[in-house]
Amino acid sequence: MSEEKAPRILKINVLRFDPNDENDVPHMQTYEVEEAYGMTLFVVLNEIREHQDNSLMFDFVCRAGICGSCSMLVNGRPTLACRTLTSKLDENISLAPLPLFKLIKDLSIYSGEWMRGLNEKLETWIHDKEQEINVDKLEERMEPALADEIYELDRCVECGCCVAACGTIQMKPDFVGAVGLNKVARYHLDPRDKREDEEYYELIGDENGVFGCMSLLGCQDVCPKDLPLQSKIAYLRRMMLTTGLKS
Numbered sequence: 709m710s711e712e713k714a715p716r717i718l719k720i721n722v723l724r725f726d727p728n729d730e731n732d733v734p735h736m737q738t739y740e741v742e743e744a745y746g747m748t749l750f751v752v753l754n755e756i757r758e759h760q761d762n763s764l765m766f767d768f769v770c771r772a773g774i775c776g777s778c779s780m781l782v783n784g785r786p787t788l789a790c791r792t793l794t795s796k797l798d799e800n801i802s803l804a805p806l807p808l809f810k811l812i813k814d815l816s817i818y819s820g821e822w823m824r825g826l827n828e829k830l831e832t833w834i835h836d837k838e839q840e841i842n843v844d845k846l847e848e849r850m851e852p853a854l855a856d857e858i859y860e861l862d863r864c865v866e867c868g869c870c871v872a873a874c875g876t877i878q879m880k881p882d883f884v885g886a887v888g889l890n891k892v893a894r895y896h897l898d899p900r901d902k903r904e905d906e907e908y909y910e911l912i913g914d915e916n917g918v919f920g921c922m923s924l925l926g927c928q929d930v931c932p933k934d935l936p937l938q939s940k941i942a943y944l945r946r947m948m949l950t951t952g953l954k955s
C-alpha cells in the first residue's frame with residue numbers, strides 16, 4: 709500500500725503597506741497555509757483573510773482570468789493570482805503589489821485610473837463621423853479571419869502585467885506600453901474605424917509610442933492572455949515608418 713504524502717505547508721510572504729497610515733512602513737509578513745489539491749493563490753489569500761488576518765487587502769472579482777483585477781508580483785513576476793496554481797511554485801512564495809500603479813493597500817492597486825487615462829489618450833473607440841451622423845447606416849461586412857484577428861487583440865483584460873514588466877515605462881512614465889500599442893493595433897485593423905494613418909501617427913509615432921519600445925519582450929513573456937504583443941508592435945512600427953516618411 710502506498711503511503712499518502714503529507715500536504716506541503718506553504719509559506720506566503722506578503723509585502724504589506726498602507727500608504728494612508730502615516731505610522732506604517734513597508735514590511736514583509738509571513739503566513740502559513742496547508743496546501744490543498746488544485747489550490748490557486750486566490751484560494752490561499754482568501755484562506756488567510758478568512759482564518760488568519762482579515763486586515764490583508766487584495767483584489768479579486770471573476771476568479772477566472774477575465775477581470776484582470778488580481779494581478780500581482782508572484783516571486784517577482786507579474787501574473788494573475790487566480791490563474792496561478794500553488795503546485796507550480798516552491799513552498800516559499802513571495803507576493804507584492806504590481807509596481808507603477810497607485811497602491812491602495814497591501815496587494816491592492818488602482819490600475820483603473822492608469823488604464824482610463826490610457827484609453828482617453830489613445831481614443832480607444834471606433835471613429836466614424838458618417839456613422840455618428842447617420843445612425844441607421846449599416847455596418848460594412850467583415851471577413852471572418854479579420855474579425856478573429858481583432859477579437860484576438862480584444863482579449864486584453866487590462867491586468868497591467870505588461871506594464872509592470874516594461875523597463876521603458878519605468879524610465880518614461882508617458883510611454884503607452886504594450887497594452888496601449890495593442891489597443892491601437894486593434895483599432896487600426898478594424899475597417900469600421902475611419903481614422904487615417906496620419907492620425908494614428910499623431911497618437912503613437914514618437915518615443916512615447918512605438919519608437920520608445922526597446923523590443924525586449926518582457927510584456928509578451930508575462931501577458932496572461934498570450935497576446936501577440938510583439939508582432940503587433942512590429943506591425944505598427946512598419947505602418948508608422950511609412951506614414952512618417954510620407955508626412
Ligand code: SF4
Binds near residue numbers: 870874876923925
Ligand atoms: S517590448 Fe516594448 S512594450 Fe514590451 S516590455 Fe519591452 S519596451 Fe515594454
Ligand code: SF4
Binds near residue numbers: 870887890934
Ligand atoms: S496586454 Fe496582456 S498583460 Fe497587458 S494588460 Fe492586456 S492582458 Fe494584461
Ligand code: FES
Binds near residue numbers: 773
Ligand atoms: S480575479 Fe479576475 S482575473 Fe483574477
